[in-house]
Amino acid sequence: MGYEGRPWRFSRGTHEEASLGPLNGSVPVRDTGSWLRRLMGFIGPGYMVSVGYMDPGNWATDIAGGSQFGYTLLSVILLSNLMAIVLQALAARLGIATGRDLAQACRDHYSRPVGIVLWLACEAAIIACDLAEVIGTAIALKLLFGIPLVVGATLTALDVFLILLLMRRGFRALEAFVIALLAIIFISFVIQIALAAPPIQAVLGGFIPTTEIVTNPAALYIAIGIIGATVMPHNLYLHSSIVQTRAYPRTEEGRRSAIHFAVADSTIALMLALFVNAAILIMAASVFHANGRSDVAEIETAYELLSPLLGAGIASTLFAVALLASGLNSTVTATLAGQIVMEGFLRLRIPDWARRLLTRALAIMPVVGVTALYGEQGTAKLLVLSQVVLSMQLPFAVIPLVSFVSDRGKMGNLVIPRWLKAVSWGIATLIVALNGKLLFDTVLGP
Structure with a gap:
């Protein structure tokens, strides 16, 4: 399957079903009209992808980074967000140009054993991501309603019914739900930043990289956690698929136009994610680090201290609502x-509810076990660890993605230009190097 006149070159010549089945090409878009009107038809997938860039895992790493190192790690958030913008643009390009999502492309291109390894790595990343969501939602339920952490973690399994309800109403309903919750998160942090009133000069200085990030093992650990929480491997698979829900013409011209609007959609959405991630770290730096509380690394501790240190009772409530x-x-x-x-x-199809319950069960069990054995402090450490695990899975998604979009035999005239190819491989190299440094410090370091 490919655009007119240039089919994707299959390694085994097998027929491929469209990604997401009946949802593929189900959302109408405009062929004519102003640029903004045409963009509106493509708005949605970028915001769904941006969710993964401001999930509870980001909160843990951003709070820990801000409280321990002040504004220093803002440069890491900026760098990881720029990397995310490039990588998500590549994922959208792959899906639109070839009519295949990244998982389909990997299965077709690589041998069966390699494909299985890549699948297992991606499943591990999804479980690690789900682990962060379980912990974050359970903590939010405890903070807002007093529900015990173990009970809250178990209750998160009920979200499968929410997913099924939204899916039955169509893909646009799913996107509207996501965007509405993103608006709540954004407004909550706008208010919190206004209350914290951080020093502008110190904030701007934090966006300039320093050597401490690499030379300090503690800072590097959190920095890689931030990258893992920001650039999420499963988002690359997700984006390459959901951009195909738009009913753009499956011609070279139609696909070229669709890539243009899809990249604009994801770039705008990821700038929102940059604001939220930076806001969490800035809040932690201006409220906790500035008051000598460099030990704040847990979401619950941050919730308890926010209102007293800011002198505003609503601060902690807004924090918990945004977390939920x-x-x-x-x-x-x-x-x-x-x-x-x-x-x-x-090519395995199982009911959505069964898939969701399986993934969620694999995430709930470690949370319940760690909470029972080590208490809530152990859960907080598990949350940060999950983000480092995510970062370790990144090369398994990034390297195939960059390889595919750089291959003219697969992309045809929509192959990425040389300058973007150089940037993309530079990002992939940086990710591998940072992960290697982390492994060295963890296994062989002091």
Whole structure:
């Protein structure tokens, strides 16, 4: 399957079903009209992808980074967000140009054993992501309603019914739900930043990289956690599929135009994610680090200290409401990503509710076990660890993606230009190097 006159070159010549089945090409878009009117038809997938860039895992790493190192790691958030913009643009290009999502492309291109390894790595990333969502949602339920953490974690399994209800109403309903919750998160942090009133000069200085990030093992650990929480491997599979829900003409000209609007959609949405991630770290730096509380690394501790240190009772409530919105939102995209990965790699179709319950059960069990054995402090450490695990899975998604979009035999005239190819491989190299440094410090370091 490919655009007119240039089919994708299959390695085994097999027929491929459209990604997401009946949802593929189900959302109408405009062929004519102003640029803004045409863009509106493509708005949605970028915001669904951006959810993964501001999920509860980001909160843990951003709070820990801000409280321990002040504004220093803002440069890491900026770098990881720029990397995310490039990588998500590549994922959208792959899906639109070839009519295949990243999982389908990997299964077709690589041998069966390699494909299985890539599938297992991606499943591990989805479970790690879901782990963060379970912990974040459970903590939010405890903070807002006093529900015990173990009970809250178990209750998160009920979100499967929310997913099924939204899916039955069509893909636009799913996107509207996601965007509404994103608006709640955004407004909550606008208010919190206004209350914190951080020093502008210090904030701007934090966006300039320093050597401490690499030389300090503690800072590097959190920095890689931030990258893992920001650039999420399953989002690359997700984006390459959901951009195909638009009913753009399946011609070279139609696909070229669709790529243009899809990249604009994801870039705008990821700038929102940059604001939210930066806002969390800035809040932690200006409220906790500035007051000598560099030990704040847990979401619950941050919730308890926010209102007293800011002198505003609403601060902690807004924080918990945004956390709950973040956790609920992330469940939607994780469900879709799991479906896309399983169908793409294995051609295995199972009911959505069964897939969701399986993934969620694998995430709930570690949370309940760690909470029972080590208490809530252990859960907080598990949350940060999940983000480092995500980062370790990144090369398994990034390297195939960059390889495919750089291959003219697969992309035809929509292959990426040389300058973008150089940037993309530079990003892939940086990710591998940072992961290697982390492994060295963890296994062989002091």
